Amino acid sequence: MEQIFSKLKFITHGEGFIDITHDLNLCVEKNNFHSGILNLTSLHTSCSLTINENADPNVLKDLKKYMQSIVPYDSYLTLSKNREEISYKHYQEGADDMPAHIKTSLTNTCLSLSFQDGKIMLGTWQAVYLWEHRFDQKERIINVHIIGEKK
Template identity: 50%
Template sequence: MKQLLTRLTVTTDGEGFTDLTAHLQQQINSSGLQCGLLQLVCLHTSCSLTVNENADPRVLRDLTTYLRAIVPQEGVQPISGLGALRPYCHDDEGPDDMPAHIRTALTATSLGLSFEQGRLVLGTWQAVYLWEHRARSHRRQLSVHLIGE
């Protein structure tokens, strides 16, 4: 059994999805491991990780629309729709700061992914994405831990 721990730096274009699949596959290839587990951890509180559709970009647009609907930029209001809108208290880095933290809390910041014969085990239409929840571009750090043989 062998393990490697490394970092992956990704620059995002602002809110949206960055496909990590090729970067992760490159990490597996350079490790020399054939079978094992890749543990991926996002080291930020305003972006997240997801395994999702890679063939139809409308899926990613719909996911963004849904998350914007349940975590609006302007603040929070009772789910019933009745009552006043309350702006978020935390806005240290701008108006998209707190919504990004909530969106991260509702999604995932780590993923465990299997690989065999030196290849990530993903379904035909799946890819691994970093989901940026902030409006402007960011440099994001991910921890990549490979364990296997």
């Protein structure tokens, strides 16, 4: 068994998803691994990692809209009987920042994936996505830790 640590950088273009599956498979291949485990960690508090469908783009559009509906910008309504409106206290980095932190807390910042024959083991219609929760373009870094057997 061998292991390596690496970092992958991605430029996002505001809220939305970037399919990073190919980049991950390329990282496994370039490091000459055959089988093992790939551990991914986002080094940010306002984006997520997720596995979801890669066939119908409406799945990702619906996920984004749903998340926006449960985590509104600027303020939210409590779930209590009187439905009090609460404004976010953390707003210094923009109206999208606190909601981005909440979205990240509701999703994943780390994933562990098995790979075999140099390819991540995913279902037919699955892909690994970096999910950006901020409005603006950001540089995002994913820490990659590969543990496995070399070819």
